[in-house]
Amino acid sequence: MRFHLVAAFYVLLLAPVCNLSAGRIALLIFLISAVMAFELVNTCIERICDFVADRYEPVIRFIKDTAAAAVLIVSVAAVAVAVLFFLNSESLGRLWAFFSSNLGLLSALVISALPAALFVCLGPVGIKQAIISMRRK
Secondary structure, three states, rough: OOHHHHHHHHHHOOOOOOOOOOHHHHOOOOOOOHHHHHHHHHHHHHHHHHHHHOOOHHHHHHHHHHHHHHHHHHHHHHHHHHHHOOOOOOHHHHHHHHHOOHHHHHHHHHHHHHHHHHHHHHHHHHEEEHHHHHHHH
């Protein structure tokens, strides 16, 4: 889910820069919401399966795999739409023009990648624990 949050942040940050229409932004918001909703449902299904079955059961594995596949399908569709919207000559040209004339914002975008990567890899709790352990040293 943390990866999805970071991806959504950057998509929604760059959408206005690419001058996407309100309809396209609405579709992106819908797809972001769908991916996150499917991810939450998948997590619930996995937790229920873990609660019900205390040992390996083939049917439980099938249920978990199917729920994960649903998330994958919606995620791939969302990525495909984002690729169509952002990786075309018009959008790339707008991004280039915007960031070449706003180097400070480009620097901020690049610098933001580090905390975003830490958030994806460690999560808020992991970051807090890392900071606490650094202070102890």
